[in-house]
Amino acid sequence: MVVPVSYYLALSIALFALGVIGVLVRRNVLVIMMCIEMMLNAVNLAFIGFADYFKAVDGQMFVFFVMTVAAAEVAVGLALIVAIFRNRATVYVDELNILKW
Amino acid sequence: MQMIFFILAGVALVSGGLVVFQRHPLRSALWLIVNFFAVAGIYLLAHAEFIAAIQVIVYAGAIMVLFLFVIMLLNLRQPEEELRFLHLGQKVGGITLAVFTGLLMVYTITQVVLPPGKEAPPGLGNTESIAKLLFTDYLLPFEVTSVLLLVAIVGAVVLAKTKLK
Numbered sequence: 206m207v208v209p210v211s212y213y214l215a216l217s218i219a220l221f222a223l224g225v226i227g228v229l230v231r232r233n234v235l236v237i238m239m240c241i242e243m244m245l246n247a248v249n250l251a252f253i254g255f256a257d258y259f260k261a262v263d264g265q266m267f268v269f270f271v272m273t274v275a276a277a278e279v280a281v282g283l284a285l286i287v288a289i290f291r292n293r294a295t296v297y298v299d300e301l302n303i304l305k306w
Numbered sequence: 307m308q309m310i311f312f313i314l315a316g317v318a319l320v321s322g323g324l325v326v327f328q329r330h331p332l333r334s335a336l337w338l339i340v341n342f343f344a345v346a347g348i349y350l351l352a353h354a355e356f357i358a359a360i361q362v363i364v365y366a367g368a369i370m371v372l373f374l375f376v377i378m379l380l381n382l383r384q385p386e387e388e389l390r391f392l393h394l395g396q397k398v399g400g401i402t403l404a405v406f407t408g409l410l411m412v413y414t415i416t417q418v419v420l421p422p423g424k425e426a427p428p429g430l431g432n433t434e435s436i437a438k439l440l441f442t443d444y445l446l447p448f449e450v451t452s453v454l455l456l457v458a459i460v461g462a463v464v465l466a467k468t469k470l471k
Contacts, residue, residue: 208311208351210423214415216315216348220322220341222408227326229400235331235377239338242369243322246345249357257352258423262435266444268357269436272364273451277458279369283376284465290380 213254220247232297234289238282245275311351318344331382335373342366356433 220243227240249268256264290296293303321340328334342365349358440448 208308210420212308212311212315213348213352215412216318218408218411218415219319220345221411222404223319223322223326225404225407226401229404230397231326233331233382235373235380236325236334239325239331239334239373242365243325243338243341246342246365249361250345250348253349253352253354253357256354258420260423262432262439265354265357265432265436266439266447268354269360269440270447270451272360273454276364276369277454279372280458280462281465283372284462287376287379288465296380296382 210254210258213257214251217247217251217254220244220250232299234286234296234298234301237298238279238286242275242279245271307351311348314344314347314351317341318348331377332374335370335377338373339366339370342370353432356436 224240224244224247227243228237231237231240249271252264252268252271256262256268286296289301293301295301318341321337321344324337325334325341328337342361346358346361346366349355349361
């Protein structure tokens with residue numbers, strides 16, 4: 206009873222679409238970053254599904270690297286958010302319109 | 307096996323939906339931890355034990371602690387305002403666009419004809435084979451990763467400094 210690879214891909218697509226909804230709909234930049242994490246996770250799931258299907262470990266290597274990039278991205282991104290909050294006292298992206306003249 | 311997959315997939319999808327549609331970011335973060343645990347369970351089903359452990363340690367542990375720390379540091383008492391009529395069109399448009407993206411991915415993947423899957427080669431376990439590959443074929447990316455983490459540390463420290471000269 207092996208789980209077919211299409212199930213992994215379907216779940217991956219569903220999670221990715223949920224993340225896209227979150228990024229497009231939410232205003233809170235923290236929630237947007239969480240949704241980006243969810244999208245990265247969905248891509249990891251596709252990698253793992255294919256790695257299991259082809260019985261190759263290379264897919265898991267890529268997941269390893271994606272996780273590293275995600276950790277770096279979160280560290281820098283949250284520092285940016287805190288810095289912006291210090292200047293503008295808001296975390297809502299529709300109020301961060303200083304570039305929009 | 308498939309039953310466990312369906313249960314975990316359901317947990318992942320429901321908690322993912324709650325991440326998106328909870329109004330308070332703290333609740334979103336807590337549901338995201340549930341989501342990460344469910345996905346880690348699916349990794350276990352897919353014979354990726356090492357990645358499952360890393361998922362729990364790095365994602366559900368380190369990254370989410372960072373998120374919760376920042377949410378509590380910023381101390382956002384009032385939840386996001388429920389309705390901003392100006393953005394209603396954007397919401398509908400965003401959801402439509404996301405669903406369209408998902409359908410496009412489904413269509414693209416169904417076009418691909420996969421070669422048949424292989425039998426598992428006997429021998430090394432999951433962690434051993436990852437370690438072997440990491441220190442032979444993927445040695446350069448592995449080292450570059452460490453530089454990336456160093457850059458992230460320096461960047462976070464520079465951004466967190468109160469005064470930029």
